[in-house]
Amino acid sequence: MTLRLYVSLLLFFACSLSYTPLRAQISPTTSTAEANPFAQAAKDTALQKKKNTDWDEAPARIQYTYYNSEVPHYFDSSLLFFHRNQYTQPVWYKDLGNWGTTARNLMFTTNTRPGMYLGYNGWDVYKYTIDSLPFIHTTRPYTSFSFMLGSKQLQWVELMHTQNINPRWNFTFKLANNVSDGFFNLQRTSGFNGFFSTNYKSQNERLRTKFGIIFNNFKQDENGGIRNDSFLTEPLYKNRISIPVRFDNQGIAATRSDVYNRQRNNLFFLENSYAWGKKDSIYNNDSTKVTYSFTPRFSIKHVISLEHTRHQFTDGSPDSVNYLYAGNFSFKVSDTLKSVQNWTSLDNKFSLNTFLGKDSQQVKIEAGIGYRKDFFRTIAYIPNIKDSLFNFDNVYLFGQIGKEALKPQQWTYLANASFFFLGQSAGNLNVSGTLSKRFLNLGQITLGAMQSINDPAYYTQKFRTNFFELNNSFAKQTTTKVYGRLLIDRWKLDVSLSNQLISNYIFLNSDQHFEQYSPAFSILQLAARKRFTFGAFDLDNEAVWQQATNNAPVHVPVLMLRHQLAYKLPIFKGRLDAYLGLEGRYHTAYYADGYSPFYNQFYYQDNILINNRPELSAFFNFKVKRLRAFVTGDQLQQLFWTKNVMQAPGYPAPNVYLRLGFNWIMMN
Template sequence: MRSFILICCLLVCAQQLQAQIGQRFGNMGGGGSSSMQKDTGSHKHDLDTLTITYRRLGEPTDFRLDSSIADFNSTFLRIPGSYVFLGNNGAPARNVMFTPFMKPGFDAGFHIFDPYAFTHENARIYTTNRPYSELLYMVGSQQEQQIGVLHTQNRTDHFNFGFEYNKIYAPGYFRSQSTNHDVYRITGRFNSRNKRYNAYLSYFYNKFNNGENGGLRAGDTILDNPRYNNRKTIDVNLGNYSATTTGLFSTTLPVKTSQRQSGILLVQQYDWGKGDTIHVNDTTDYYKFDPFFRVQYSFKVDNNSASYLDGQPDTFYYTNRYKWGFNGDTVRAQHEWRTISNDISLIQFPVRGNQAHFISAGARYENIRGTFLDAGVNFNNVVIHGEYRNKTRNQKWDLSAKGELYLAGQNSGDYNVTGMLSRYLNETLGNVHLFFSNTNREPSYVYKYFSSTYDSWYNSTLGKENITQLQFSADNRKLKYNLAVNYFLIENYTYFENYYTSTQAPALFNLLQVTLSKHFRYKHYNWYMDIAFQQVHGDGRINVPTIWTRHRLAYENKLFNNLNLMTGIEAKYNTSYYADDYSPVTGQFVYQTTQRVKYYAPDLAAFVHFRIKSLSAFIRGENLNTFFATNNFAGPAYPYNNFQFRLGIRWWFIN
C-alpha cells in the first residue's frame, strides 16, 4: 500500500511536469533565515505564476513557503539544528535546548520521534491559485535515503486539499541501528458559496521503526582502533549476534522500537455577519463576508501505540540495566491508547473585517481508553477554555490571552494559562515580544505505569507538575538578529532516574536560557551565528550544556541570472555535560550523572547549496571532524556516524 501511494504521487507529479515543459517558472525568491526561527518564509513570489499561502489550525496568520537554501536542517531535514539524535537520521531525538512539556491533560509520554512526526499542530491548510507540487529526495552514505512528496490545489474557489508524504530510511554505520519511517498527511478546507460555513480537515498517520542496539559495549577509545574502521564490526549491547535485513520499503530488525500514531480532526464553523458584493471591474464581482459571531464544533480521534521487541535478548544487558531476574525469553512491551474529543466554541469578532480580533469560550469532552499488556484504562475529562486575541490591522500590535481548565475527570485540576504581547516598533528596532505561560499537569502516563513481559512497575506517589515560563524576545529583520530570553520555574519535575524508575525533583528549581541568532554580511561573504546559554539554579535533575552554538560561514552570490549559490562550512559545538542516557524498553531519555559527554572537536560539514529557478540542490560532506578526531557522542555509548556524504534535491512546480 505504501509503495502504491508513493508511485501514484510520483506519476501525478511527473504528468504535471510534462504539461509544463517550455513554460517559464517564476522565481520564488529566498534569502537566508536562522534555524531558531519558525515559519519565516516571507519570500517574494511571481504573482502571475503562483500565489500560495497556508495557515496553522487556530492561527489567523498567513505564512508563505520558504524557498531558502541557507539552512539544510530547517528547509530539507525539517528538524531544528539544536536537536541531537542517537547517531542516525530518524533515531530517537531530543532538543539540547531545554523544552519542558507544557500541555495539560492526558499524555502517554512517548516523544522520542516527535521531530519527525506529522501532527494537527503542524498541519498546513493551503490556499493556492494554481496546483502546486514539491518533490524532495536525498541519498547519503550507507544507503541512506529520504523522500518527500507534497501536492496541494484548489479544486474550486471553495475547496482545497493537500497531500504530504515523508520517508526516512537510514541503515546507519553501527549494528542494529537502522531506521525506517513513513509519515502521511491529508488536509482539506471548504467554505460555502455564501461564506457562512467553513470546514477544515487534518489527518495524519505516522509509522516509526527504529533499530535498537543499546549503544557500544566498549568505551569510546575503541573508535580509534584501526581494526574497527568498519563500524559494523564493533560489538553493541542489543542485537549483536542477530541478522538485520534492511531495504527502502522492508526492514527486519532484531531489536526494535515501533510507534504508530494516527489522528483525524474535523473543524466545522457557521458564521453570522454581513456580506457585501465588491465590484472589481465590468466582468468581475467579489463577494466579501465579515462574520461577527461564530459557532465552532471540533471532533478529534487519535489512535497511538508504542511497542518494544527483542526476540533474542542479551541476558547481561537486561540483568545489569533493568535488574531483572532474567531467563533469556523474548522481551516485549506494548502500549496502546485512543482519545476521542468533542469541542464546542462560541466566538465573537468585535471589529468588522478583522478575524484576528476575537473572543472565544468553549467546552470539551474527552474519552481516553488504553490497553496494555496486563491492564486497561478508561476515563473521561471535562474541559472549559477561552481566548482573547487582538492582532491589529496595521500589524503593529498582537495581544493574546488564553487558558483551559480541566473541571472533572482523571485530569481534574490540570490547567494552562498563557499571555502574549507583541509590538512592532519600527524598521530599526523591529518586533519585541513578551510571553507568559503557567501549566499545572498530571505527569505523563509512562512515568506512572509501564508494563513488559518481564516486569510491570507503578508509581502512584507523583504530584502534579507546575511549570512557569517567562519570555522576552526580539526579532529584527534590518539588523538580522533574533534574541530570546527564557526563564523557567519548575516544581515537581518528573524524570527517570534510571532505566525503569521514575521520580520527581525534590525541590523547586529554575532555569535561565538565552538564545541569539545573528546574520553578518560583507559583500558576498556571510556568517550565520546561533548561540545559546543555559544555566540551572537549584536541584533541577536536568542536564543541559552551558553553551550550544552553530556557525555557518558561506559565500553567496547570484550567477547567470538564475543560479543562487551558497557554499561554505558549518560547525556545531556544545560544552561537555552529563547528557541523558537512553532506555530502549521504555523509549525514554534517562537522567544520569556518571558519564560526561564532550565534543572532541566541533561537528564539521562542508556544503554547496544552490537553486536554479524551481530546483534546489544540497551537496554536503558531514562529520568531517572524524578524519582527525574521535566521533562525537550524542549520549553515553551512542556515537555519531563517520564521514557522511549527502546529495539532496528539492524540486517544486506548478500547473
C-alpha cells in the same frame, strides 16, 4: 529501495503527468525562521475575492495558514540554508547517531499539554501534528518533490501536492519516507509519515470546514550502544560496524536487531463553524465588477478529534542482566519479552465565538466546553491473564481572546486558557498569553507567559511487559514560563530570553526507575543570532546560554554555538544561484543524558562526561529556476580527529559521510 519509497515515487510521477514544469513563477516568499528570521512577510494580492473566471486566469499564487490562525505564510524557496531543511532535527536536537532515531533537545523543554497522554516523546520532532498542518489556498496545482541519498543506505523522499477544487475549497497531501542502516551494527531506522488536509469556505463565507488525517510510523533497531568508546580510536575498528555493541546476540553478521522500538500514531479531526455577520458588495472604480464581502460577528464551532498511539518494545533474546532493575529473571532461549501499550483519545468540543472591530483588526473571543475520553490498554501476552484496560472521562473549559496582525505594524495579542474540572485530570490547566508588534524601520518585539499543570505521562506510572509490571504514583507537574524576543531588522539581530520554573519534575534515573523531583527549580535560557553580510559572503552566528538551578536532576550544555560562512558563487554570470560554505557547531562539556532502549527514553546520569570536538560540515547549494539541490559533507572534523563525536553515552555520531538531494517545484 523499500516498497514505500517506490509507492511514493509512483505517486509523484502520477501527479506530475499533467504538469508543464517551470511555466509559472512562484509568488514572493518569506524564508522560514531557520532560514532568515529577518525577512518581511510577502503580500499576496491574488487572494482577493474574484469571480471564478477571473480566479482561473489569475497568476500563480500560493499561501497557507496554520490551525487556529489566519496569518498568511508562504513556502520557503531560499537557497542559503537549503541543505539544513531535508528531514533534519532543529539545530539543537541530538539523535542516537543515525538518521531518524530517537532525539532530544539540548535546549531544555518539558511537556506542558494538559490532560492525559501516553508519553514516549522521542520521535516527536519528526511527527506531523495538528498544529503543523498547512491549510493552503493556491491558484494553480502545486507539487513539491524532495529526494535525498546518503551514505549507509540513507534514503529520504517527500512528496507534497496541493490544489484548489474551486476558489473556496483546497486539498493537500504529503507523504514522507526514510530509511537508514547507520554506520554501527544493528541500528537501522525507518519512518513513514503523511497527512491529508482540506479546508472549505462556502460562497457566502458563513460556513467553514477544516478536516485532517495524520499518520506517523517509526521503527528503530536497538543495539544498546557500543561497549566502549575507546574502540573508536583503535585501528582494528576502522570499519565501525565491527565495534562490539551491547545487544549483539546474533553477532556482527546480523542485519537486524532482535531488540527494537516501534511507534504508530494516527490522528483524525473535523472542524465546522457557522457565522453570522455583516455582508456587503464592493464595486470597482468603474463599477464593472463587484466583490462580495462578509464580516463575521458571531459564530458557533464544533471540533471532534480521534487520536490513537501504539508503542511496542520487543526483545527477541532477553538477557536477565539487562532487566535487573525490574527483578531477577531466568529467561529461556525461546523467550521474547514484549511491551505493547495503546492510547486512544476521543475529544469533542463546542464553542461560541464573537468578533469585534473591523475586518483586518478583528478581536476574536471564544469560549467553550469539551469532553475527552481516554482509553489505555496494555497487552499482557500471558496465557489466562487479561490485558490492562483503563478508561477515563474528563470535562474541560477553554477560551481564547486574540487579535492577529494581518497588516503591517499592527499589534498581535493572544490569550488562551483551558481548565479540566471533572474527571481524572481535574485540576489540569494551561494558561498562556503573548503580545507582539512589528515596528517600522526597527523590527519586532514579543513578550509572553505560560502556566501549566499537567498529568504525568501514563507509561511513567504503569509499565508492563509479559514478564513484569512496574507501578508508580506521581503528583501533577507544574511549569511556569516567561519569555521575550527582540528582532532588529537593520542589525540582523535576533535575541530571546526565557525562564522556566518547574516543580514535581518527573525523570528516569540511571537505575532505570522513574522519579519525581518535588522542589521547584528554574531553567534560564538566553539565545542570540546575528548575521553579517559583506559582498558575496554571508556569516550566520547563533549562540545559546542556559543554566539550571537548585541542584535539579537536569544536565544541559551551558553554551552552544553554531556558525556558518557562505560564499555566493558567480556562476554563469549570475544565471545560476549557488552557495558554497562551511558550518561549525559546538557545545561545552556536560553530563549528557543516557538512553534506555527499554523505555525508548533518555535518562539522567552524572557519571559520563561528554566533551566533544566541534562538528564541521561543508555544503554546496545551487538553484536553477524551481529546482534546488545540495551536496553536503557532514562530520568533517574526523578528517583531523579520529574519534567520533558522542551524541549520548555509548552512542557515537556517524563517520564522515555525504548527503545529496534536491527539491523540485512544479506548477501547472
